[in-house]
Amino acid sequence: MDSATFLRLLHEEIGLATELDKKHIIHFPSAQAYADCSRQLNQMKNQFVHLASVRDLAIIQAFSCVLPSASVLKQFPQVKEIEEDTRITVHQVASKRTTGRRSNISMGSQVIPWGVDQVGAPDVWSRSTGQRIRIGVIDTGIDYNHPDLRNSIARGVNLLNRNLLPFDDNGHGTHIAGTIAAASRHNGIIGVAPRAIIHPVKAFDYNGSAYVSDIIAAIDWCVHNELDIINMSFGMKTYNRSLEYAVLNAYYRGTIIIASTGNDGKRKTIDYPARFPQVVAVGATTRTQKIAPFSNRGKQIDVYAPGERIYSAWLHGKYNELSGTSMATAHVSGVVALMLAVKPTLRPQQIKNILRRSSISLSKRASSAGAQPGQINARRVLSALKN
Structure with missing residues (x-):
């Protein structure tokens, strides 16, 4: 035939x-x-x-x-x-909408959310702000008009309707983008890598739901446009061969994929695509640097980052607190952007190894950092690049 x-x-x-x-x-x-x-x-x-x-x-x-x-x-x-x-959904636990700024650190009229501070990003901004590093945020889109994001957004794509811009009709994607690269010039927040460039890739609908084929098309777009990092704050329980093929293709072309591990509080398993070994798998911690109760955990996780009540950008120029491994993943994408701005030749496996070795232990019983997955720290990560 x-x-x-x-x-x-x-x-x-x-x-x-x-x-x-x-x-x-x-x-x-x-x-x-x-x-x-x-x-x-x-x-x-x-x-x-x-x-x-x-x-x-x-x-x-x-x-x-x-x-x-x-x-x-x-x-x-x-x-x-x-x-x-199959269907796949964004990783989000709960939301508490707010316009206040409690639990954050003020820097004049600008605000550094507590998670950005806890990963040590401000400590290294004199050396790196993620300048010119291009990050594909595969999510629900972005609020193009948010004052904290206007200077951080580059060309994106709406895979649900290619005739439209990837405008966010959910809020999750805007929140992720804010943590990674918000760059307020006046009254607003600052992300982990404020001079990184966000390419919004809308693959999820207003309910935060997508098909695996939408994600594959999104990865294809990111690889074709030679983006440095792909942020994947979503997941599913079941293995999918097609999704693995797409991840492998991106990995072998040098794209760094960072994914959330899920919010089921499981101790020995994590969601896909984070479970693929080519992906940086991220769990969530609390303000007191403990593993968040909702976060999946275990040796399959590469690194933890702040994920509880994270304050970031929201729709219509507002702000919102969200919890989830999604939020933790955004912090890690930001730190990796800081790394690549200093050393752009880093390969995905090198990134993963450095993140693991340089993490801060979350266990009192751990004999040294890196024995078990720890929390990401920008200062330690950038120091490791000198070695």
């Missing part, structure tokens, strides 16, 4: 799907088979209406679309595997 015949069949299968049927990811048996179908898809999608709904996931050489549960496509040699395109 040639590519054109296969795509006509795919068109028919999509047409048979109902509202109850799920999205799936179609893998091809070879790079050549994928390339032939991808090229043919571009030629046929205007003629066959259902093919317009097929998403081409170039980074993993696969297609994503809705298929009937008993699809006949599984029987054909053009198909190596069909995997369910």
Whole structure:
């Protein structure tokens, strides 16, 4: 069966799907088979209406679309595997909306949130502010009009509707961006790396939900645009081969991926994609430098960071306190930006090793820092770059 015949069949299968049927990811048996179908898809999608709904996931050489549960496509040699395109959600515990500034440190008219201070970012700003480091925040978008973020935002993408800017309709993405790189010039907050550049990648809807294919397309966009860091403050419980392929592709191209580990309070397991060994896995701590009760924990975690009642930017120019390993991940992305601004040649595994070795122990029984995952510290991390 040639590519054109296969795509006509795919068109028919999509047409048979109902509202109850799920999205799936179609893998091809070879790079050549994928390339032939991808090229043919571009030629046929205007003629066959259902093919317009097929998403081409170039980074993993696969297609994503809705298929009937008993699809006949599984029987054909053009198909190596069909995997369910599962849902994935942002990692957030609770919110307490606020416009106050308690629990934060004032620096004139500017405010340094307590988490930014606790990771030691202000101690190293004389040496690094994350200048020119480009960070893809795969999330719910960003509030383009927030006064603390206006100077930190560069081109992004809305994967839910490519005709629109990645405006945030949830708040989570704006909050993450604020912790990483807010750069208030007057009355506002300062993030961990205030001169880093945020590229908002909207893959999540207003409910904080996305498909794995949305995340894969987001990783593809970040890699294609040669971003330095990808912040992934989200996760799911089940393994997904397609997501792993995308992570591996980004990793081998030198992109540093930082992900939250989940908010279930589990002691021996963490969520995907943080569970992939190529990812920097982040747990959350409290203001008293203890592991947060909601945070997943264990040896699979690479480093902890502040994640309880974190004060950051919110929609419509406001501020909000959120808790979760999402918030902790934003602190780590900021510190990694500080590192890369000093030493841009660092590779992902080097970053992970330095973060682990330079962390501050959270256990009184630990004989030395690094024996168990500890809390990130910018001063110690940058000192390690001299070695």
